[in-house]
Amino acid sequence: MEVVITDLENPRGVGIDREGALLIAEAGYGEDAEAPILRTGRLTRFLDLNGDGDFLDPGEAERWLDNLYSFNSVNKYETGRDEVSGATDVLVHEDGRVLLSLDGGIDQSGGTFILFELDGDGTLLREIDQNSNMTGIGFAPDQRSVYATQSTHNSLIEIGLENGDVRHIVTFEDLYSGQQAVPAGLGVDPTTGDVLVALFSGVAKAEGEACRFVPEAMCDGRYLPLIPTDAKVVRVDPATGSVTDEVTGLTAAVDVAADSEGNVFTVEMAADHAQLFHLGVDLFLADLPALHGGYIRFSGRVTMYPASGGDPRVLAEGLDQPTNITVAPDGALYVSTGQGTPGRPIPGPQGRTEIVGEVLRITGYK
Numbered sequence: 573m574e575v576v577i578t579d580l581e582n583p584r585g586v587g588i589d590r591e592g593a594l595l596i597a598e599a600g601y602g603e604d605a606e607a608p609i610l611r612t613g614r615l616t617r618f619l620d621l622n623g624d625g626d627f628l629d630p631g632e633a634e635r636w637l638d639n640l641y642s643f644n645s646v647n648k649y650e651t652g653r654d655e656v657s658g659a660t661d662v663l664v665h666e667d668g669r670v671l672l673s674l675d676g677g678i679d680q681s682g683g684t685f686i687l688f689e690l691d692g693d694g695t696l697l698r699e700i701d702q703n704s705n706m707t708g709i710g711f712a713p714d715q716r717s718v719y720a721t722q723s724t725h726n727s728l729i730e731i732g733l734e735n736g737d738v739r740h741i742v743t744f745e746d747l748y749s750g751q752q753a754v755p756a757g758l759g760v761d762p763t764t765g766d767v768l769v770a771l772f773s774g775v776a777k778a779e780g781e782a783c784r785f786v787p788e789a790m791c792d793g794r795y796l797p798l799i800p801t802d803a804k805v806v807r808v809d810p811a812t813g814s815v816t817d818e819v820t821g822l823t824a825a826v827d828v829a830a831d832s833e834g835n836v837f838t839v840e841m842a843a844d845h846a847q848l849f850h851l852g853v854d855l856f857l858a859d860l861p862a863l864h865g866g867y868i869r870f871s872g873r874v875t876m877y878p879a880s881g882g883d884p885r886v887l888a889e890g891l892d893q894p895t896n897i898t899v900a901p902d903g904a905l906y907v908s909t910g911q912g913t914p915g916r917p918i919p920g921p922q923g924r925t926e927i928v929g930e931v932l933r934i935t936g937y938k
Contacts, residue, residue: 573934580929583908585661586898593619595662600642602656613640613658636694641676652848653866654912661709668692673706700736708757713765721755742813749799751776757827763834767808770825797845829897834879839897842867855913862917862924869918887937905934
């Protein structure tokens with residue numbers, strides 16, 4: 573495993589174009605600015621022109637979209653969790669077009685949710701408005717439509733690229749402890765055409781089975797941010813909407829992908845919840861204490877589930893809140909890490925450190 577790009581601002585989806593460039597969506601700082609000029613979400617194309625292994629030379633980082641919506645749920649939705657949203661996922665069509673999903677959040681006037689379409693040179697072609705966020709997007713096998721997960725609706729939809737028509741595929745049922753499914757990332761299995769969906773799991777009321785991982789004194793009806801092992805990956809037949817369990821026993825499952833052989837890769841963002849923030853907290857204060865801020869830092873992992881049915885293999889662990897995974901044409905895995913307010917102090921393996929957005933590459937796992 574190696575760090576490919578660092579010092580990013582909440583990296584999310586990674587796309588790979590026909591030249592091998594990385595198209596990286598960044599959700600930004602989460603400042604929830606009203607003025608567009610102050611918004612920090614963006615889409616950037618990175619190409620290693622001289623082959624020196626970095627993207628620091630002139631012309632190697634090209635901004636395609638800038639000043640995109642960026643907000644933090646800690647205050648916007650009063651969750652107490654340092655979670656930044658905005659630019660979310662990236663796809664590259666076989667003809668070179670690029671698709672980017674954007675979560676602009678919900679306010680008194682409604683929601684802002686956009687699927688951007690750009691040409692292969694970064695020129696914006698159109699904006700396809702949606703009625704919910706698109707936490708993950710993936711091409712249908714013929715690339716004439718896009719599948720999208722909607723965490724606000726707990727659903728999976730299909731968006732036609734010709735006219736923007738939307739088809740509802742399925743609404744996901746509540747999970748084991750009664751919490752909403754909260755579909756996060758998705759991946760399309762190229763060997764079957766099925767859609768694999770990571771069900772992150774929403775907040776659960778502390779009662780009954782939801783109390784099995786908390787002290788008895790906390791089993792008092794309060795709401796818990798997540799329940800370890802309740803998350804899972806499901807397999808969806810996009811034609812019928814039928815849902816079957818693919819991988820169970822996960823925690824905070826945030827994304828999933830499959831390679832050309834049908835191997836499945838899951839991303840778990842964290843091992844448990846921890847240290848919520850109080851409402852109104854200023855996450856940009858220089859003297860802020862080093863807190864987890866919603867989920868245990870440096871407890872994320874990437875696991876491979878072989879198509880052969882063999883034992884799962886942990887490919888990377890101890891990651892700082894990974895959010896997305898992409899399988900490159902050559903089989904390399906690209907994983908985005910460092911979810912949360914950039915530069916905020918957090919507890920690290922060796923003590924106090926800061927949130928740093930990075931994209932990692934994993935190779936040699938076969």
